[in-house]
Each structure stands twice: as C-alpha cells, then as structure tokens.
Amino acid sequence: MAAFSKVTPKIVDELRAIVGSDRLLLPNDDIEPYTHDETEDYVFTPEVVVKPASTDEVSRILKIAYRERIAVTPRAAGTSLSGGALPVHGGIVVSVEKMNKILEIDRENLVAVVQPGIICQVLQEEVEKVGLYYPPDPASRGSCMLGGNIAHNAGGPHALKYGVTKDWVLGLEAVKADGTILRTGGKLLKNVTGYNLTQLIVGSEGTLALVTQIILKLIPLPALRKAVMASFPTLEDAARAVTRIFFERIIPSACEFMERQAMEVTEKKHGEKFPVSGGEAALLIEVDGTREDVLDEQVERIGSVCSDAGALDLILAEDSSKLAKLWKMRRSIGEAVKGLSAYREEDCVVPRARLPELMTAIREVCARHGLTAMSYGHIGDGNVHVNILKLNLPDAEWRTRIEAATHDLFVRTVALGGMISGEHGIGFVQKNYLGLALSPDVIALMRQIKSVFDPNGILNPGKVFPDA
Amino acid sequence: MAAFSKVTPKIVDELRAIVGSDRLLLPNDDIEPYTHDETEDYVFTPEVVVKPASTDEVSRILKIAYRERIAVTPRAAGTSLSGGALPVHGGIVVSVEKMNKILEIDRENLVAVVQPGIICQVLQEEVEKVGLYYPPDPASRGSCMLGGNIAHNAGGPHALKYGVTKDWVLGLEAVKADGTILRTGGKLLKNVTGYNLTQLIVGSEGTLALVTQIILKLIPLPALRKAVMASFPTLEDAARAVTRIFFERIIPSACEFMERQAMEVTEKKHGEKFPVSGGEAALLIEVDGTREDVLDEQVERIGSVCSDAGALDLILAEDSSKLAKLWKMRRSIGEAVKGLSAYREEDCVVPRARLPELMTAIREVCARHGLTAMSYGHIGDGNVHVNILKLNLPDAEWRTRIEAATHDLFVRTVALGGMISGEHGIGFVQKNYLGLALSPDVIALMRQIKSVFDPNGILNPGKVFPDA
Numbered sequence: 001m002a003a004f005s006k007v008t009p010k011i012v013d014e015l016r017a018i019v020g021s022d023r024l025l026l027p028n029d030d031i032e033p034y035t036h037d038e039t040e041d042y043v044f045t046p047e048v049v050v051k052p053a054s055t056d057e058v059s060r061i062l063k064i065a066y067r068e069r070i071a072v073t074p075r076a077a078g079t080s081l082s083g084g085a086l087p088v089h090g091g092i093v094v095s096v097e098k099m100n101k102i103l104e105i106d107r108e109n110l111v112a113v114v115q116p117g118i119i120c121q122v123l124q125e126e127v128e129k130v131g132l133y134y135p136p137d138p139a140s141r142g143s144c145m146l147g148g149n150i151a152h153n154a155g156g157p158h159a160l161k162y163g164v165t166k167d168w169v170l171g172l173e174a175v176k177a178d179g180t181i182l183r184t185g186g187k188l189l190k191n192v193t194g195y196n197l198t199q200l201i202v203g204s205e206g207t208l209a210l211v212t213q214i215i216l217k218l219i220p221l222p223a224l225r226k227a228v229m230a231s232f233p234t235l236e237d238a239a240r241a242v243t244r245i246f247f248e249r250i251i252p253s254a255c256e257f258m259e260r261q262a263m264e265v266t267e268k269k270h271g272e273k274f275p276v277s278g279g280e281a282a283l284l285i286e287v288d289g290t291r292e293d294v295l296d297e298q299v300e301r302i303g304s305v306c307s308d309a310g311a312l313d314l315i316l317a318e319d320s321s322k323l324a325k326l327w328k329m330r331r332s333i334g335e336a337v338k339g340l341s342a343y344r345e346e347d348c349v350v351p352r353a354r355l356p357e358l359m360t361a362i363r364e365v366c367a368r369h370g371l372t373a374m375s376y377g378h379i380g381d382g383n384v385h386v387n388i389l390k391l392n393l394p395d396a397e398w399r400t401r402i403e404a405a406t407h408d409l410f411v412r413t414v415a416l417g418g419m420i421s422g423e424h425g426i427g428f429v430q431k432n433y434l435g436l437a438l439s440p441d442v443i444a445l446m447r448q449i450k451s452v453f454d455p456n457g458i459l460n461p462g463k464v465f466p467d468a
Numbered sequence: 469m470a471a472f473s474k475v476t477p478k479i480v481d482e483l484r485a486i487v488g489s490d491r492l493l494l495p496n497d498d499i500e501p502y503t504h505d506e507t508e509d510y511v512f513t514p515e516v517v518v519k520p521a522s523t524d525e526v527s528r529i530l531k532i533a534y535r536e537r538i539a540v541t542p543r544a545a546g547t548s549l550s551g552g553a554l555p556v557h558g559g560i561v562v563s564v565e566k567m568n569k570i571l572e573i574d575r576e577n578l579v580a581v582v583q584p585g586i587i588c589q590v591l592q593e594e595v596e597k598v599g600l601y602y603p604p605d606p607a608s609r610g611s612c613m614l615g616g617n618i619a620h621n622a623g624g625p626h627a628l629k630y631g632v633t634k635d636w637v638l639g640l641e642a643v644k645a646d647g648t649i650l651r652t653g654g655k656l657l658k659n660v661t662g663y664n665l666t667q668l669i670v671g672s673e674g675t676l677a678l679v680t681q682i683i684l685k686l687i688p689l690p691a692l693r694k695a696v697m698a699s700f701p702t703l704e705d706a707a708r709a710v711t712r713i714f715f716e717r718i719i720p721s722a723c724e725f726m727e728r729q730a731m732e733v734t735e736k737k738h739g740e741k742f743p744v745s746g747g748e749a750a751l752l753i754e755v756d757g758t759r760e761d762v763l764d765e766q767v768e769r770i771g772s773v774c775s776d777a778g779a780l781d782l783i784l785a786e787d788s789s790k791l792a793k794l795w796k797m798r799r800s801i802g803e804a805v806k807g808l809s810a811y812r813e814e815d816c817v818v819p820r821a822r823l824p825e826l827m828t829a830i831r832e833v834c835a836r837h838g839l840t841a842m843s844y845g846h847i848g849d850g851n852v853h854v855n856i857l858k859l860n861l862p863d864a865e866w867r868t869r870i871e872a873a874t875h876d877l878f879v880r881t882v883a884l885g886g887m888i889s890g891e892h893g894i895g896f897v898q899k900n901y902l903g904l905a906l907s908p909d910v911i912a913l914m915r916q917i918k919s920v921f922d923p924n925g926i927l928n929p930g931k932v933f934p935d936a
Contacts, residue, residue, distance in 0.1 A: 108711050108821035131717065153660045164658055166667070167635060180909050187819035189849035190632055190890035192621045192671045193905045194932065195914045199634070199667035203660045220717035243576050249599065249688035249758055290717055294762060351655035353576035381657035422658035437661045441648050445920065446663045452916040464662065 004071040004089050004458070007047035011068060015050050015092070018060045023051040023098060034093050037078040037085040038140075039429060041342060046073065046087040053098045055173060055181060055212040062210065063179035065092055071461050072177075074206035076116055076148035079140040081345055082421065083428025084152060084205050088462035094210060096147045102126055103213070110218045111170060111187045116147025116211050120154075123216075133221040135162035138423070139331055150211050153203035155423035157254035157330075160380035161288075164423065166202040173213035174201055177454035187215055200449070205425050206460040208453040222288040225253065226295045226318050228302045229284050229326055230311040231276040235259075236356045238281045241309035242379055243353060245285065248305060250298055253288040255380030256330055257281055262374040262387075266329060266336040274329055276313040283379065284330055286323070330376075334385065337374045342390035344402050344429070348413040349422030352382040361412035362386055369405040383422035410436045426464045434466050472539040472557050472926070475515035479536060483518050483560070486528045491519040491566060502561050505546040505553040506608075507897060509810060514541065514555040521566045523641060523649060523680040530678065531647035533560055539929050540645075542674035544584055544616035547608040549813055550889065551896025552620060552673050556930040562678060564615045570594055571681070578686045579638060579655045584615025584679050588622075591684075601689040603630035606891070607802055618679050621671035623891035625722035625798075628848035629756075632891065634670040641681035642669055645922035655683055668917070673893050674928040676921040690756040693721065694763045694786050696770045697752050697794055698779040699744040703727075704824045706749045709777035710847055711821060713753065716773060718766055721756040723848030724798055725749055730842040730855075734797060734804040742797055744781040751847065752798055754791070798844075802853065805842045810858035812870050812897070816881040817890030820850040829880035830854055837873040851890035878904045894932045902934050 016024050025031045027045055034049045036042060052058045065072045071091030078085045087093050100117030107130055114123060120141040124134050137156040138144055144154070150172075155164040162168075171185025184198040185191055201209055232238040238257055245252060259281055263274050276282050283306070287298045299316050306314055317323040338345070350358045359375065362384075366373045372391060377384040388405060390398045410420045410433050420430055420437045434443060447465060450457070484492050493499045495513055502517045504510060520526045533540045539559030546553045555561050568585030575598055582591060588609040592602050605624040606612055612622070618640075623632040630636075639653025652666040653659055669677055700706040706725055713720060727749055731742050744750050751774070755766045767784050774782055785791040806813070818826045827843065830852075834841045840859060845852040856873060858866045878888045878901050888898055888905045902911060915933060918925070 106819075106821075107715075109819040110714060111819070131715075153664075155658045159658060163635070166664070167631070176909075176913075182910055182913065183907065184910070186885050186887060188817050188885075188887055188890070189820075190623045190627060190817050190846070190851045191887045192673075192889050192891060192893045193887040194894065194902060194910070195676075195917060196621075196634070196667050196671050197910065197913070199664050203664050205660075208663075219719060220714060223717070246578060246688060247575075247599075249691070251687060291762060294759060349656050349658050351574075351577040351579070352657075353574075378658075383658050417654050417656075419654060419656055419659045419661040421660050422656070423660060425660045426662065434662060439651065441644075442650055442652070442662070442665065445644075445650065445665070448920040449663060449917060452913065452920060 004091055005069045007070055007092060011064060012048055014064055015048060015061060018057050019050050019052055023053065025049040033078065034075065034095065037080040037083065039081055039083040039086065040344060042083055042086050044087045045090065046093040047090045049093040049095060051095045051098045055175065058094065058175045058210055058212050059179040059181055061092070061094060062175055062177060065458050066178045066456065069456050069458060072458050073460055074210045076145035077119070077143050079144040079148060080152065080425065080427060082425040082430055084425050084463060086428050088428060096145065099212065105130060106187065109187050112216045112218055114146055114214050114216065116145060116150070116214065118146050120144050120146060120149055127218055128221055131221050132218040134168065134216060134218055136165045136168060139334055146214055147211055150202050150214060151206045152423065152425035155383065157256055157378060160255055160378065161251050161253045166199055168217045169198055169202050169214060170217050171215035172198050172201055172211055174209035174211045176209050177456065177459045182209060185215060205427060205464050207450060207464055208459065210459070223290055224292060224295055225286055225288045225320070225323055226299045227284060227286040227323050227326060228299050228306060228314065228316055229276050229282060230306040230314040231279040231282040232309070232311055233279045235281045235359045237310045238283050239356045239379065241283060241306050244305045244309060245302055248301055250287065250302065252285045252380060254284070254286040256284040256377070257379040258330065258333055258376040259374055262333050262337050262376045265340060265374065266333045269336040269339060270329070270332060272329065275315045278312040284326055333376050337387045340389055344388045344406065346386040346388065346406065346409060347421045347424040348386060348409065348418055349383040350413060350416045350418035352380065354416045355379055355382050355384065357416055358384060358413060358418065362409065365405050365408045365412065369401045371401055371405050406433065428463055431464055432466050472559055473537045475538055475560060479532060480516055482532055483516060483529060486525050487518050487520055491521065493517040501546070502543065502563065505548040505551065507549055507551040507554065508812060510551055510554050512555045513558065514561040515558045517561040517563060519563045519566045523643065526562065526643045526678055526680050527647040527649055529560070529562060530643055530645060533926050534646045534924065537924050537926060540926050541928055542678045544613035545587070545611050547612040547616060548620065548893065548895060550893040550898055552893050552931060554896050556896060564613065567680065573598060574655065577655050580684045580686055582614055582682050582684065584613060584618070584682065586614050588612050588614060588617060595686055596689055599689050600686040602636065602684060602686055604633045604636060607799055614682055615679055618670050618682060619674045620891065620893035623846070623851065625724055625846060628723050628846065629719050629721045634667055636685045637666055637670050637682060638685050639683035640666050640669055640679055642677035642679045644677050645924065645927045650677060653683060673895060673932050675918060675932055676927065678927070691758055692760060692763055693754055693756045693788065693791055694767045695752060695754040695791050695794060696767050696774060696782065696784055697744050697750060698774040698782040699747040699750040700779055701747045703749045703827045705778045706751050707824045707847065709751065709774050712773045712777060713770055716769055718755065718770065720753045720848060722752070722754040724752040724845070725847040726798065726801055726844040727842055730801050730805050730844045733808060733842065734801045737804040737807060738797070738800060740797065743783045746780040752794055801844050805855045808857055812856045812874065814854040814856065814874065814877060815851070815889045815892040816854060816877065816886055817851040818881060818884045818886035820848065822884045823847055823850050823852065825884055826852060826881060826886065830877065833873050833876045833880065837869045839869055839873050874901065896931055899932055900934050
C-alpha cells in the first residue's frame with residue numbers, strides 16, 4: 001500500500017470551492033461523529049470531512065484525492081459493525097448524508113431511484129404509502145442509509161424470504177477513484193449486457209467506487225403478517241423445527257433465534273418479558289401475505305411443527321400490535337447485550353442445517369479462551385450474531401483472547417462450510433481473517449480487481465484485504 | 469487481441485493424455501455438432517474438441533492453452549442464441565457434456581450442487597421429485613445445460629416472479645484461464661466475505677472462467693399453477709392490463725405476450741389453435757402457489773382486470789393439462805417463427821411500462837429498413853424476443869439491412885432506458901453494438917476485469933467486447 005499524502009490547507013481550499021464552507025468540517029469543528037462508526041470503541045480522526053450534494057461534486061472531490069493520493073473514506077450513516085466507515089488512514093471522509101433524496105417511486109415499473117443518503121426505514125415507509133415494499137431491513141434500519149446497505153450488502157431478518165440488499169439493486173451510478181462516473185444496469189429485471197458490475201460494486205464496502213445513485217426493485221406490499229414465538233429445550237430442537245417448517249413448504253418471511261441468556265439481558269434492560277419462557281433458545285417465525293385465512297393456516301401449521309419438535313412454550317401473534325411488540329423486543333437484543341460491556345460482534349454464517357454445530361463451536365471456543373458469548377440472529381439463513389463480551393477482563397488480556405478466539409471461531413465456521421461475514425462485511429475488524437475463508441488465489445484476484453477500479457488504493461484503504 | 473497459436477499434433481497428444489482418445493475429437497471426426505450453436509447459420513470449425521470429466525482435467529487443459537496461447541471456447545449444450553458457443557478463433561472447444569451429474573440435492577439446506585453439463589429440465593425434474601423447485605426455465609430448458617445458463621445468466625418466463633439464473637447461484641467452482649481453480653460462495657444465503665466473484669462470473673459468457681461446479685438455491689415447490697389467456701385489440705391494451713395486475717398486488721409467476729402474427733404462424737405449423745382469437749396480441753398470465761382457493765381467486769381477479777382493460781377473448785386454464793397445453797404452444801412459437809426463413813433474434817429489454825413504446829419502435833425500424841419482424845416474450849419483465857426475418861431478401865441485402873436495423877432498434881431500446889440483451893447475452897452477434905448501451909468508461913473497465921482473469925485473452929475470444 002502506497003503511503004498517502006496529507007490534506008494540505010491548499011487542498012482544503014480546493015474542496016471548499018466544491019462543497020462550500022457549510023459542508024466541510026475540519027478537526028477543530030464538530031468532527032467527532034465522523035471519527036467512529038458502531039464498531040467496538042475504535043476512533044480515527046479524518047483530516048477533513050466533506051458532504052457533497054451531487055454526483056458531480058463527488059466526482060470533483062475524488063479527482064482531487066486521486067491526483068494527490070489522499071485516502072478517502074466513504075461514509076453513509078456510520079452504523080457499520082465491521083469498521084467500514086472508520087477513516088483509518090485519516091484523509092478525507094466523504095459523507096453522503098446530503099444526498100438523501102428519493103428521486104422517484106415508479107409504480108408502473110415497481111422501482112425506486114434513490115440517493116445513497118436516504119435512511120432505509122424512510123424509504124420503506126414512503127414506498128409502503130403507495131402499497132409497495134422494499135424488504136431488506138438490517139437491525140439499524142431506522143438510522144442506516146442505503147449507501148451503507150449497498151456497501152455491505154446488508155441483510156436483516158426478512159432476507160430469508162426476500163434476499164439481501166444485492167437482490168434488490170437493479171442499477172447503480174457510482175464514481176470510481178479517479179472521478180469517472182459509471183452507470184450500470186437500469187430499471188430492468190433482466191440484463192446480460194456486459195459484466196455484472198452492479199453486483200460487483202454491491203458488497204465491495206466502498207473500496208471499488210462511491211455509489212451516488214441506486215435503482216431498487218420493489219414489490220407489492222404483503223399487507224398482513226403473523227408470527228409464532230416458541231421456546232425450546234435446546235438449540236438443536238429449535239433448529240429441527242426450522243427444517244421441518246421448510247419441509248411443510250412454508251417459506252417464513254423471517255425466522256429468528258435468540259439464546260435464553262441474551263433474552264434475559266434484554267428483559268432486564270427493558271423491564272419487559274418475552275412472552276415465552278424456559279429452555280435454551282427461542283424462535284420467532286413470521287409469515288407474510290395478503291390473505292388472512294392463508295396466514296392463519298400457516299401460523300397454525302408452524303405452531304404444530306414447533307410443538308412436535310418439543311417446544312416448551314408457544315404463542316401466536318396474530319395481530320399487528322402483538323407482532324410489533326415481539327419485533328421491538330427482538331430488535332433490542334443487540335443493544336441490550338452490547339450494553340453489558342465492551343464486546344466483539346462476530347457475524348458468522350453457515351449452511352442453515354449446520355447452525356447447531358456452529359453453536360457448539362461457539363461454546364467450545366469461548367470456553368477454551370475463557371470468554372462469554374451471547375448469540376442471536378437469523379437461524380433461517382444460518383447467520384448468527386455472536387457477541388463476545390469483555391466483561392471484567394483487563395484490556396491487554398481481552399485483546400489477546402478475543403483475537404485468538406475469533407481466529408478459532410472462524411476456522412470452525414469455515415470448516416462447517418460457512419463464511420466469516422454474512423451481512424456485516426469484512427471491513428477493518430475482520431480483514432486479517434480473510435485468508436481463513438478465501439484461498440490466496442481468490443484474494444489475489446480480488447486485489448487485482450481492486451487495482452483496476454482504484455490503482456492507487458485511495459478508496460476506503462485499510463479495509464477488506466489483510467494487512468500486507 | 470494477440471494472435472492465437474495453432475493446435476499442433478504435439479498439443480493434441482498432450483490433450484489426449486488428459487482426456488483419453490474417446491473424449492477428444494479432431495476435424496475429421498464427427499465434429500460438426502461443435503461447429504455451431506443455435507445462432508443463425510454461423511459455422512466455425514474448432515481445431516480440437518475435448519470433453520473433460522473433472523475439474524482437474526479442465527484445469528490441466530487450460531494450463532496447456534494458457535502456456536501455448538491457444539483460443540478456448542467453453543461449450544455446454546450449444547443452445548446459445550448470441551453465438552456464445554461458436555469457436556470463432558478455432559482452437560480448443562472444451563465441452564462440459566461429460567460433467568453432467570447432480571452431485572447433491574440437500575433438502576435440509578435447500579440447495580443443489582451440480583456440474584455444468586446437467587440439463588436444466590433434468591435438474592428441475594429431479595428436485596421436483598423431492599418437492600423442491602429450481603425456477604429458471606429458458607425456452608430451451610429441455611436441452612440447455614446449467615453451464616450455459618450460468619454463462620448467459622439465462623432467464624425464461626418464470627423470471628418475473630423468481631428472478632434469473634444469477635438469483636439462484638450461491639457459489640461456484642470455476643477455472644481461470646491459467647488453470648487456477650477458484651471457489652466462491654457456498655451453501656449460504658448471505659455472504660459478504662470479499663467481493664462477489666460469483667455474480668461477476670455469472671453472465672460473463674465464459675470469458676472470465678470456465679465453471680465446473682455450481683451451488684444452486686432451491687425453494688419448496690409451489691404445487692399448483694393456474695393461468696389466464698386473453699387477447700387484446702392492441703399491445704397497449706395488453707400492457708395496461710399487466711400494470712393493473714401488479715396494482716392488484718398479484719405477482720404472476722409468468723406474464724408472457726405474443727403478437728397475433730407469431731401466433732398464426734405457430735397455429736399453422738402445429739395445426740392447433742390458440743384458445744383466444746382476435747386482436748393484435750395475447751397475454752398468458754400464470755400464477756402459482758400451494759392453495760387452490762387462493763389461485764382461483766387470483767385467476768378470477770386477473771380475468772376481471774383483463775376484461776376491464778379491453779380483452780376481446782379470455783379463457784381460464786384451471787387444470788394442469790389445459791395449462792400444459794398453453795405452455796407447449798407458447799414455447800413452440802420461437803421454433804415456428806424461426807422456421808419461416810433465416811432470421812436474427814433480438815433480445816431487447818426495457819422497463820416494463822415502456823414495452824408498448826418498444827413495440828412501436830420495432831414496427832418503425834422494420835418499416836424503415838423494409839424488414840418483417842414477429843415478436844413475443846416476457847412482457848412482465850419488459851424482455852421481448854424480436855425475430856426479424858430474412859424471407860426472400862438476397863443475402864447481401866439482408867446483411868446490410870439487418871445490421872442497420874439492429875443498430876437503429878438498439879438505439880431506440882437504449883433511449884427507452886433499456887439494454888440490448890435481457891437473457892441471451894452479447895456473445896458474437898451483439899458485440900459490436902455494446903457501445904450503444906454502455907459508456908466507453910464502463911466497457912474499458914470490463915476489458916480490464918477481463919485482463920485480470922485472462923491476461924492473454926484465450927477464454928472465449930471474439931465474444932462480448934466490440935472488435936478493436
């Protein structure tokens with residue numbers, strides 16, 4: 001990696017000429033929000049923050065950075081859990097927060113055209129107003145932005161039925177490191193006109209290009225949702241129930257699990273009980289659709305399957321307020337668990353049926369390294385959020401143990417046919433483990449692709465790829 | 469493009485040492501099937517055809533080709549309509565026909581692991597036996613192979629509800645030009661561990677790597693299907709009906725249209741009438757699911773929408789034999805139309821709501837160049853197969869007119885927000901029009917990506933990219 005140039009006062013003047021004084025921050029301004037994201041306690045201070053309001057401004061900013069070899073960290077809402085938005089090499093943070101418009105909701109073609117600074121939930125609520133649906137819903141959907149969702153190919157609970165962000169992106173406008181504006185795809189459900197650059201850019205964590213406009217697929221809103229929540233003696237019992245639900249030809253719109261310990265922490269923090277008690281783990285299984293009677297039949301069948309699989313306690317959430325309450329509690333687990341202490345959140349993903357083996361691996365690895373973990377996540381797609389807690393460990397001891405445990409856990413995950421990140425991205429905190437999941441040949445190929453887009457390595461440096 | 473080396477007798481011996489005598493053909497063997505695909509009347513003779521039976525054999529073959537700079541044309545079933553399987557530079561044809569196994573149908577994880585030589589319909593029937601579903605169904609599904617489906621990101625009627633091939637590919641094993649074996653993805657619904665090489669390789673038309681193993685997503689089989697067929701005074705009326713169906717929150721499993729002229733040719737050829745008469749165009753709208761009553765309600769609503777939109781004639785196909793007959797006739801249109809004369813089949817795709825404008829453009833362009841076209845295709849996703857017929861035109865005149873008409877049609881398609889290929893690929897016959905759809909910067913970037921995978925340009929040369 002070439003060393004980067006510093007942002008000189010002359011360059012600050014050039015940047016100010018592009019975005020104006022009110023959309024440029026320096027370290028002695030209120031720059032603190034741009035020094036971190038939601039990843040552990042990392043802090044890196046950029047030399048300058050700029051907030052372009054148009055693709056042209058982004059292009060002009062990148063041309064300067066390219067010419068001067070200055071590190072550029074693209075930033076959306078900064079909700080990354082892998083350090084994706086950390087300006088680890090200082091330089092310029094390009095925040096897309098001012099590019100926050102829904103440019104079009106095209107009801108005839110069922111697409112939306114948006115800017116990267118739009119908040120995920122805002123988009124979802126706007127399209128719902130006209131009876132449409134944009135399914136990807138990461139836990140942070142109330143604050144995360146589409147630009148970040150695209151960078152990390154965000155998932156969320158409804159990915160089980162509806163897929164992840166990539167499955168909803170039909171086209172992009174993006175700016176390459178040298179300022180070149182690229183357009184890919186279109187309002188098109190089918191397209192094999194050249195290579196699929198759209199899907200190469202989605203999930204590339206801001207290292208290939210800075211996305212400035214997004215064409216998203218929409219579908220008619222499934223107006224009704226119902227759910228079953230059930231507790232099970234063991235996670236294996238819960239996993240067996242999940243497999244049987246698929247055998248029943250039901251594809252749930254979400255299928256979440258949570259460990260009892262994580263539920264208890266959440267109950268304590270929020271002063272409210274989950275409606276099912278007992279056992280090691282619980283499932284929240286949701287179905288959606290347009291007909292009440294169909295959903296009623298499905299939740300009843302899911303309930304029977306859970307009972308047959310040994311459920312200890314079970315409730316049906318058949319109206320929207322009951323369901324909303326369940327989701328609110330499910331979504332608050334992350335915050336509750338992370339409130340306990342410093343932590344590292346792993347984002348392992350394995351083939352669905354191997355999730356019980358992954359849970360065993362988590363327990364064994366944590367026991368070996370004297371660490372405590374609480375897990376929850378998306379059992380339907382084999383994606384587990386493992387929160388390993390620092391608790392009272394001294395800093396140095398924690399660092400040593402967590403790196404060793406992460407290594408061991410990832411080795412076990414990959415041995416189960418899994419990968420080290422399902423929906424958070426590799427970013428800064430996972431990058432040195434990439435070689436556990438991908439072969440040297442594959443990583444070399446990815447580095448070469450990176451060089452094609454960004455020969456000087458200025459775009460989001462220090463991310464994805466292992467340190468040399 | 470560097471010139472390619474010839475396949476010398478010594479190299480033939482080396483190849484024979486890998487695959488054996490019975491899986492190697494020379495020009496004086498029965499090599500004719502490998503000299504063409506389903507694209508117009510193009511014929512190119514390879515210097516040698518090899519039929520590897522394993523990934524290792526593919527790798528060893530490519531190592532030789534790489535070392536010697538010999539052109540390699542990967543081939544699956546040769547059903548390409550864009551010239552994707554034509555060995556335009558001679559050299560080695562690598563046929564994957566011997567790699568035709570379903571390696572695994574994993575019912576717990578809902579995935580299949582297959583080799584590239586498996587026939588699409590064979591896979592579909594095997595997974596249906598265990599109640600599962602692999603939706604992509606190009607018209608040639610009875611003969612095309614998954615390797616080719618992946619190369620061209622094949623679509624088909626059910627892409628409307630279920631997406632195209634890329635949406636079902638979770639992971640690949642593929643061999644790079646230099647023989648390096650790459651593995652991407654896994655049995656994973658979520659994965660952001662490095663760049664999405666899987667989706668870069670899907671649709672790359674065999675120019676980046678030769679796919680040797682495929683992990684496919686499956687879903688529970690929707691056991692029931694019903695359909696509506698309706699004729700309309702004009703294509704605009706038909707298109708309006710389609711938009712209204714989506715407004716009804718119904719996502720059909722297929723939504724096909726056919727021009728009256730194409731229907732008449734098909735009726736004449738097969739001695740059987742379509743069940744709806746009159747008007748310029750007809751729609752075939754199918755819904756699928758698991759509950760009879762739900763589908764009955766949907767076909768009734770679709771029927772009402774069609775009537776309100778001005779349908780002249782309408783039938784409901786509520787049982788499977790009636791439906792199978794409709795599909796058989798729909799699927800035979802291509803063959804019937806192409807049987808009339810030499811032809812060029814365009815594969816234009818536009819945003820769904822702009823399809824009537826595309827139809828106008830087709831009529832105008834053909835009129836201007838004195839050509840006859842018959843169209844049919846996937847109105848639900850804006851993808852039209854335009855068959856332009858040579859009829860009695862002299863060869864030279866036909867060549868001049870068809871190239872000019874193709875150019876003009878593609879210009880109009882792109883002006884409507886469309887692309888020049890929806891599901892057939894760019895291949896050999898569309899390559900010189902790529903610049904109408906993509907900017908020079910985007911094409912340059914794709915060429916650079918090609919160079920990263922295949923620095924000597926030996927993999928499927930003469931495809932996708934415009935002649936220099």
